[in-house]
Amino acid sequence: MANGVPAGLLYSKEHEWVKMDGDVATVGITDYAQASLGDIVYVELPRVGAGLTQFGSIGVVESVKAVSDIFTPVGGEVVGINDGLENDPASVNRDPYGAGWFYKVKLGDVGQTNDLLSPEQYEQLIAES
Amino acid sequence: MTTEINGTLRRTALFDAHLALGARVVPFAGFEMPVQYTSILKEHDAVRKRAGLFDLSHMAQFSLTGADVGAWAETLTTNKVANMKPGQARYNVFTNEHGGAHDDVIFYRLDDNRWLLVVNAGNADKMWAHVSANRSGDVQLKNLHGDYALIAIQGPRSVEWLQPYAEAELALIKYYACTETRVKGTREPIVIARTGYTGEDGFELFLPSDEATGVWDLLLAENRERGLEPCGLGARDVLRLEAGMALYGHELTEEITPLQAGLSWAIKLDKPAFTGKDALLAQRDAGDYPRIVGLVMEGRVPARAGYPVLAGGVRVGEIRSGSFGPTVQRNIATALLDASAAAEGTRLEVEVRGTRHPAVVTPQQFYKRPKG
Structure with missing residues (x-):
C-alpha cells in the first residue's frame, strides 16, 4: 500500500475503488475521497436489484456540510448494499476500503473494468490533484 | 479597503x-x-x-466616531443604539424600506464618541456604501476592513x-x-x-x-x-x-425581515422612526407572514438549503439551512414556512432528491449552553 492506495483494487477518476471477485464488483470510495469530504453523516445507496450504468450518478454521500454525488465506476445489477452505513456512516472515514464499502454490483460486461485505473495510475492522479 | x-x-x-x-x-x-x-x-x-x-x-470592521453616532445609527436599524452605554455591545439589523435586512451586525460602544460596527463579510461593500450614503450630523466613518x-x-x-x-x-x-x-x-x-x-x-x-x-x-x-x-x-x-443564530443570506435576507427571522427582541417598534418601520408594523399587525422555524429530521437524511417542505403534499416553504447537529445527534435545519405550518410540533415532510422524509417543527434554538 503505497501512499494509502491499496494494490489489488481498481480505481475511478471520481475516487471510487472497485474490488473484483469473479463478475461481482465491490465498490467504495477511496481514502483520498473520504479525507476530502470530511466527516460523513449519510450515504444514500441504490437499492438491491437496481440496474446501474457505468459512470452514472447513483447516490450521494453527505458530509456535515456538503452533498456529493456517487458516480458508479461499474455498471450492472446491484446485488448487495452495506446496511451498516445506515447507523455508522463514519465507518467510511475510519475504514474506507473495509467496513466502509458501499455496494456490490454484478457486472453485465466485465470488460468495463478496462476503463478503470490501476493503483499506480490512481496514485498518479491524486499526486497531481 | x-x-x-x-x-x-x-x-x-x-x-x-x-x-x-x-x-x-x-x-x-x-x-x-x-x-x-x-x-x-x-x-x-x-x-x-x-x-x-x-x-x-474577513468580517468588516467600521469605526464610527462623533457625538451623533447613536442617534444617527438607530434611524437605519431596528434595535436601539443611542441608549447604549460605553462598554456595551448590541446586536442589530440594518433594514430596507420593506423591512428586509441589509445586514445583521453588532455595535460596540467604546466610549462616548467612539464605536465599532462589525458587519458580515459578504455584505461588507454593500454596508460600507449604505452607511456612507446615509451619513449625517457629527458622524465620521472609517472602513477598517x-x-x-x-x-x-x-x-x-x-x-x-x-x-x-x-x-x-x-x-x-x-x-x-x-x-x-x-x-x-x-x-x-x-x-x-x-x-x-x-x-x-x-x-x-x-x-x-x-x-x-x-x-x-x-x-x-x-x-x-x-x-x-x-x-x-x-x-x-x-x-x-x-445555537439558533441567524446567518445572513439564509435566515435573514433583503426579502426575509428580522420579524420573520424570529428576531422581534431586536426590533424596537417604539422608536420614533427607522427605515422599514412601517413595513415591519404592517407585517406584525397582519400576523400571517411566513417565518423561520427549526426543523428536526426524523430519519437519517440531512435537509439542505433549498429543499422544499410540504404539509399534506402541499408545498409550505423551504429549508434555509441544514446540517447534521452533533450536539443533538440529529439532522437539524431552519425553514421558512407559511404561518399555517409553522406551529411547534407540526409534522411535515422535506423533499430530498424526489423522496419525502418526515420532519417536525421545533424552536429555532436546538442547543442552549448549561448555565456555568
Missing part, C-alpha cells in the same frame, strides 16, 4: 498560519478562508467542551485560556460587553468583547492586522496541548445553527 481586485481572492493576515496548521482553504465572501483544519466534528466538539480559536478577519483582524476564542474554557495574555479581568466583562485592554503582543490596547456566534461563552479580539499572527500563535502555543483547537468556518456554521 474592501473591494476585490479583478476578482482575485483576498487573504487575511492569518492566511499563512492557517496553511501551517494544515487548514483546507476555500473561497468565502471574497476571501480564502479555512473551512476546517482537522474535522468539523472534532472542532465543533472542542468549542462545546473546551474552546476553539477562529479567524474572522483588511487593516484590522478579528480573532475569536469560543468555548467554556475561554476565560481561563485567554486571561494569561490580557490585562483586563476577563471574568468581569459581562456577556455582550466590551473593553479596551492590553493583550500580550499588541502595541496598543485592543477591543475585547464577550460576544460570539457559537452559543458558547467566549471573546472576540479586534486588533491591527499586523499583530494578528503574533496573538494567534501565542494563544495556540500554550493552549493547544490543553485542547484549544483552531476552528474553521465549517464548525462555526454548525455551532451557530445549533
Whole structure:
C-alpha cells in the first residue's frame, strides 16, 4: 500500500475503488475521497436489484456540510448494499476500503473494468490533484 | 479597503498560519478562508467542551466616531443604539424600506464618541456604501476592513485560556460587553468583547492586522496541548445553527425581515422612526407572514438549503439551512414556512432528491449552553 492506495483494487477518476471477485464488483470510495469530504453523516445507496450504468450518478454521500454525488465506476445489477452505513456512516472515514464499502454490483460486461485505473495510475492522479 | 481586485481572492493576515496548521482553504465572501483544519466534528466538539480559536478577519470592521453616532445609527436599524452605554455591545439589523435586512451586525460602544460596527463579510461593500450614503450630523466613518483582524476564542474554557495574555479581568466583562485592554503582543490596547456566534461563552479580539499572527500563535502555543483547537468556518456554521443564530443570506435576507427571522427582541417598534418601520408594523399587525422555524429530521437524511417542505403534499416553504447537529445527534435545519405550518410540533415532510422524509417543527434554538 503505497501512499494509502491499496494494490489489488481498481480505481475511478471520481475516487471510487472497485474490488473484483469473479463478475461481482465491490465498490467504495477511496481514502483520498473520504479525507476530502470530511466527516460523513449519510450515504444514500441504490437499492438491491437496481440496474446501474457505468459512470452514472447513483447516490450521494453527505458530509456535515456538503452533498456529493456517487458516480458508479461499474455498471450492472446491484446485488448487495452495506446496511451498516445506515447507523455508522463514519465507518467510511475510519475504514474506507473495509467496513466502509458501499455496494456490490454484478457486472453485465466485465470488460468495463478496462476503463478503470490501476493503483499506480490512481496514485498518479491524486499526486497531481 | 474592501473591494476585490479583478476578482482575485483576498487573504487575511492569518492566511499563512492557517496553511501551517494544515487548514483546507476555500473561497468565502471574497476571501480564502479555512473551512476546517482537522474535522468539523472534532472542532465543533472542542468549542462545546473546551474552546476553539477562529479567524474572522474577513468580517468588516467600521469605526464610527462623533457625538451623533447613536442617534444617527438607530434611524437605519431596528434595535436601539443611542441608549447604549460605553462598554456595551448590541446586536442589530440594518433594514430596507420593506423591512428586509441589509445586514445583521453588532455595535460596540467604546466610549462616548467612539464605536465599532462589525458587519458580515459578504455584505461588507454593500454596508460600507449604505452607511456612507446615509451619513449625517457629527458622524465620521472609517472602513477598517483588511487593516484590522478579528480573532475569536469560543468555548467554556475561554476565560481561563485567554486571561494569561490580557490585562483586563476577563471574568468581569459581562456577556455582550466590551473593553479596551492590553493583550500580550499588541502595541496598543485592543477591543475585547464577550460576544460570539457559537452559543458558547467566549471573546472576540479586534486588533491591527499586523499583530494578528503574533496573538494567534501565542494563544495556540500554550493552549493547544490543553485542547484549544483552531476552528474553521465549517464548525462555526454548525455551532451557530445549533445555537439558533441567524446567518445572513439564509435566515435573514433583503426579502426575509428580522420579524420573520424570529428576531422581534431586536426590533424596537417604539422608536420614533427607522427605515422599514412601517413595513415591519404592517407585517406584525397582519400576523400571517411566513417565518423561520427549526426543523428536526426524523430519519437519517440531512435537509439542505433549498429543499422544499410540504404539509399534506402541499408545498409550505423551504429549508434555509441544514446540517447534521452533533450536539443533538440529529439532522437539524431552519425553514421558512407559511404561518399555517409553522406551529411547534407540526409534522411535515422535506423533499430530498424526489423522496419525502418526515420532519417536525421545533424552536429555532436546538442547543442552549448549561448555565456555568
